[in-house]
Amino acid sequence: MASDPRTRSTARVPASTSLLASLGNEPRLLMVLTGMFWAGNAIVARSVxxxxxxxxxxxxxxxxxxxxxxxxxxxxxxxxxKAMLADWPTMLLLSALGISFFNSGLYLAAQSTTALNIVMLQSAVPVLIxxxxxxxxxxxxxxxxxxxxxxxxxxxxxxxSHGDLGVLTHFALNTGDLWMLAASVSYAVYTALLRKRPAVHGLSFLFATFVIGAxxxxxxxxxxxxxxxxxPLNWHALVAVGYVAVFASVVAYLCFNRSVELLGANTAGLAVHLVPVFGTLLAVLLLGERLHAYHALGIALIAAGILLATRKPA
Structure with a gap:
């Protein structure tokens, strides 16, 4: 008797493919990966x-x-x-907002403002979404x-604020801060509009928006x-481009776009609050900075907020 064709099809699926499919349905993990790789992007932007x-x-x-x-x-x-070409206005708008303008604004901001101001203004993204x-x-x-x-x-x-919220009252906008604020608004609108993207595979959408954005x-x-x-053509530039292209772009955008599908824009946007968390951890691991009580408090509050917002109702 011939075997069930569905069984044969399932047997041919590699274990790695099944694992990736499983990870793609874990929104909290996707948010963690997004925040981690975007934290690296902010550090690279400021360092170069x-x-x-x-x-x-x-x-x-x-x-x-x-x-x-x-x-x-x-x-x-x-x-x-064919589907993406038929909906080219949406593809063009999403590419302009989430690819071209947002990251150019962030890199322009890094030329004339501090990493602290960049992260602080970026933390407003979930509210803007x-x-x-x-x-x-x-x-x-x-x-x-x-x-x-x-x-x-x-x-x-x-x-x-390093545990002193009073320092935020002295915040004043300069040119770089205005670039970062505009970039944050752009990304918030991009995230809200993701629901309007064509019903195509995530990799198709990613490739097309990258090409249009470039x-x-x-x-x-x-x-x-x-x-x-x-x-410049040197190793520093090659490493910087390699990191932001592979991890902060391909991996992070795949994770973020998928988390928006699973959770909706308002909740998935909280991945941005993981940027200062991983920025702190990277500073401790790579730069030898010390952990303080405010680090633990801030990370605990962010974790509690994300767990609360992503918890499925009973």
Whole structure:
């Protein structure tokens, strides 16, 4: 008697594929990975400020990211190209908001403001996502989600202010801060609009937005190279581009976009509050900084807020 074809199909699925599929349905893990790799992005942006031009870093981030994801995305792109072309206005808007402008704004901000200000303004993204979701779609947050977002935000501000929230009253905006604020608003709108993306495979969407985002940046990159300063060709630049292209782009965006699918924009946006958490841990591990009580308090508040906001109702 012939075996059941469904059994044969299941048997051919590699264990690694099953594991990846399982991980792709764990939104909390996806948020952790997103926050971890974006923390590295903020550190890289600040460390190369003045050495690597901001538009050049953003352009090569997406161009290299597209090349990295292409071999995995190509079978899906061939199938999904028609659907994405049919909805080109949405693809163009999402690429401009979440790919081109957000990261260029962050890298421009890093040229003239502190890492502290960048992280503090970025921590407003979850609140801005709630505002964007309500403005565009009249989405309301539940009391549980609102409490989780508030607790997580308090934890992020505790880390950023080193436990002294009074320092936040002395915050004043400079040019770099305005770039970061505009970038944060851009990413909040991108996140809220992700529900409107074409119904295509995640890798197809990722590749297409990376390509469009790089294309939108190309004229600005050429202008920067000719009239400001060209992209340096050295190991420091190669390592920086490699990290932001592979980890902060391909891996982080796959995780973030999937977490938005699973949790919705308002809750998935809390991944941004994990950026100062991992920034702190990286500083301790790589720079030898000491852990203080406010670190533990801030991390605990962020963890509690995310657990509360992502907890499934009984």
């Amino acid at each position: 400020a003045g050495e690597i031009p901001p538009i050049g870093l953003a352009f090569w981030r997406w161009a290299v990211g597209a090349l990295v994801v292409l071999p995995f995305a190509w079978p899906h792109v061939r199938r999904d190209a 709630v505002a964007a979701s309500y403005s565009l779609f009249r989405d309301l947050v539940t009391a549980r989600q609102a409490c989780g977002i508030a607790i997580s935000l308090l934890g992020a501000l505790t880390l950023i 294309a939108l940046l190309l004229p600005f990159y050429v202008f920067e190279s000719v009239h400001v300063r060209p992209m």
